[in-house]
Amino acid sequence: MLEIITVCTGNICRSPLAAQLLATRLADLPVRVSSAGARARDGMPMTPEAADLALARGVDPALVAAPAARYLTPVHVRTADLVLAMARDHRREVVELDPSRMRQAFTAREFARLAADLSDDDLRTAAATAGDGAPPRERFAAALGAIAGRRGIALPPASPEDDDVIDPYGRSAATYERSAVELEPGLVAVERVVRIAFG
Numbered sequence: 001m002l003e004i005i006t007v008c009t010g011n012i013c014r015s016p017l018a019a020q021l022l023a024t025r026l027a028d029l030p031v032r033v034s035s036a037g038a039r040a041r042d043g044m045p046m047t048p049e050a051a052d053l054a055l056a057r058g059v060d061p062a063l064v065a066a067p068a069a070r071y072l073t074p075v076h077v078r079t080a081d082l083v084l085a086m087a088r089d090h091r092r093e094v095v096e097l098d099p100s101r102m103r104q105a106f107t108a109r110e111f112a113r114l115a116a117d118l119s120d121d122d123l124r125t126a127a128a129t130a131g132d133g134a135p136p137r138e139r140f141a142a143a144l145g146a147i148a149g150r151r152g153i154a155l156p157p158a159s160p161e162d163d164d165v166i167d168p169y170g171r172s173a174a175t176y177e178r179s180a181v182e183l184e185p186g187l188v189a190v191e192r193v194v195r196i197a198f199g
Helices: 014-025 048-056 061-065 074-078 088-097 099-104 108-115 120-128 136-148 173-198
Strands: 002-008 031-037 082-085 105-107
Touching (some): 014 173, 048 061, 105 108, 120 173
Parallel strands (some): 082 105
């Protein structure tokens, strides 16, 4: 089974929303999506604003009600095929926990930006380097390697902050909406790569 973890600070806004949306998108595939927070307090509920965003985007109400924040540990990172961080600080913390995860850790917006440089055919070719009959996990890892290889080659964002999803905690409903909109392209890109790996 493919494992994806989304990471933010408190694990009550951005990362649980990202995990729920991604899990909904990939519900027909053997993919486990979870979330954690670099400074989360275990058991804290998702904010009502983030829950509303999830519901408005078609997430099952039972899934929205279920998650509780959990503190990010090295074990969470070690088993993940992809770590999707909400901001550069979170990505850095993930890599500090486990430096071997550098090529599997991206911010959501960075992932969208780098993956946009590669066509479906490019990703299929990369996935195929895993070998004939390779399982989806290995195909996904090979495709992910091609995306990570775009670092330092692809044009950087206009501002480094453009690779971060804005933190809406304690802010307006409009900021929550902006956060979700910033997150969306990364989720679309992840789904595309996962489906190619399983294809």
